[in-house]
Amino acid sequence: MKPPKAILKKLEGIFARFLWDSRNDAPRLHWKRWKDLCIPTVRELFDDTGWNTSKLFKLVSYIIAEQIGNIPITAESPIIPTSVSFFCWRLWQGLIPIDVVIQRRIGSHMASRCQCCSAIETIQHLFIDSCIANQHTPLEGFYKVNTDGCVKDGFVSGGGIIKDSSGQCVRAFFSSYGECHILEAELPAIFYGIILAQRLVLSNLWIESDSTLAIHCITRGGLPWYIQATLCHIKHLLTFDRGTISHIYREGNQVADLLTSEGWDRRCYFEYSTQDLPRRYRSLVQIDKHGIPTVRGL
Numbered sequence: 001m002k003p004p005k006a007i008l009k010k011l012e013g014i015f016a017r018f019l020w021d022s023r024n025d026a027p028r029l030h031w032k033r034w035k036d037l038c039i040p041t042v043r044e045l046f047d048d049t050g051w052n053t054s055k056l057f058k059l060v061s062y063i064i065a066e067q068i069g070n071i072p073i074t075a076e077s078p079i080i081p082t083s084v085s086f087f088c089w090r091l092w093q094g095l096i097p098i099d100v101v102i103q104r105r106i107g108s109h110m111a112s113r114c115q116c117c118s119a120i121e122t123i124q125h126l127f128i129d130s131c132i133a134n135q136h137t138p139l140e141g142f143y144k145v146n147t148d149g150c151v152k153d154g155f156v157s158g159g160g161i162i163k164d165s166s167g168q169c170v171r172a173f174f175s176s177y178g179e180c181h182i183l184e185a186e187l188p189a190i191f192y193g194i195i196l197a198q199r200l201v202l203s204n205l206w207i208e209s210d211s212t213l214a215i216h217c218i219t220r221g222g223l224p225w226y227i228q229a230t231l232c233h234i235k236h237l238l239t240f241d242r243g244t245i246s247h248i249y250r251e252g253n254q255v256a257d258l259l260t261s262e263g264w265d266r267r268c269y270f271e272y273s274t275q276d277l278p279r280r281y282r283s284l285v286q287i288d289k290h291g292i293p294t295v296r297g298l
Contacts, residue, residue, distance in 0.1 A: 063124070064092075070290070096123060137167045137289065142204040145193040146248065148256035149185025149211070152264055156180050158189030159259025161281075162197055167289030171196060172255070172272040172281065174263030186214035187230045189260070190245075194237045196271070207238070207245040210253045218245055255284045 056065040090096055099112035099121040112120045119125050138144045147160035159174035173196055177185055190207060197205055209215055217231055218238070238245065250257065258281065263270075272278070277285070 091123065094123060098123065098126065136291075137163070138165050138204075138206045140165045142206055143170065143197060143202045144206045144208060145190075145197055146208045146253055146256045147186070147189040147193045148209070148253055148260045149182060149187075149189045149214075150257075150260050150264065151182045151185060154179050155264060155267075156182065156185040157260050157263035157267075158185045158192070159256055159261075159263050160189055160193040160196075161255045161259065161285075162193065162200070162202065163285070163288075167285070169272075169274050169277055169281070169285050170202070171200060171274070172259055172277060173270065174259040174266070175269040176263050176267040181224075181226070183214065183217065183224070183227050184230075185260075186211040187217065187227055187234065189256075190214065190218075191230055191234050191237075194234065198237070205238075205244075208248040208253070209245070210248055210250040210257075212247055215245055215247050252288070255281055255288070258284070 051069045053065065053069055056068055094101060101123075103112070142165060144163045145160060146163070147158065149156065149158040156177045156179065157175065158177065159172070161172040162170040164170055173192060175189070175192060177188060186209060190209060193207065194205060197203075217227065218234055221231065272281070
């Protein structure tokens, strides 16, 4: 198929407006020249044997290429969501609005400090060196249970996923709880996650939740009476199983967050096995497995 040049020029204009057109009557930042955008796609950077390292080294630094090369990928690998793919492209091209990038673009020096530590805010630090940039899989013989809960229009739902030490999904679930308080979503989601793990005869659990309030309830207690029963069950199960619980930022809890949303939409209890986990979840599981950061709100 060979479309006319006029059609190609029209398409080029549409692409350019998408990337650089104004927003709310204010011009967007012109990050990159059009000819620099016409680079190989990810599919062109690997073949039947894996990543083509010679091509990678021509496009990115040795350190970044080495990180990419450690990710096993084939033509049959789960498709990464478009939003994540586009963010990865921006990261690849150094088009993320962080301190050092802005300094370089405006030609002015400014104070720079990572929001999580005292290091300078660079792409290398945020996405490779930072202690919170990557997800961590549990030790051999342990299982991680990530859960989440939400309230939307007065209706509460929860969800979670169990992963083994290799980062693979063992089982995922979502549920709905009707109209109640947010704590009555976060805590039951944790409770159901532990019960599901026990039903699968899994021990040595590492529970992760993005709710600091729920973690406070479990580790310190002293909160409303209406959650005490669920709280007691969780504490007993964690003590019996020698399990631990910790906080995770919402950016690292994407799978549980999506499962919670599905629980709200479908308003029932449901489980996914490893084999029938939908592609949208499998993609994010792969991202977590290989320590690739998931960034929201960009």
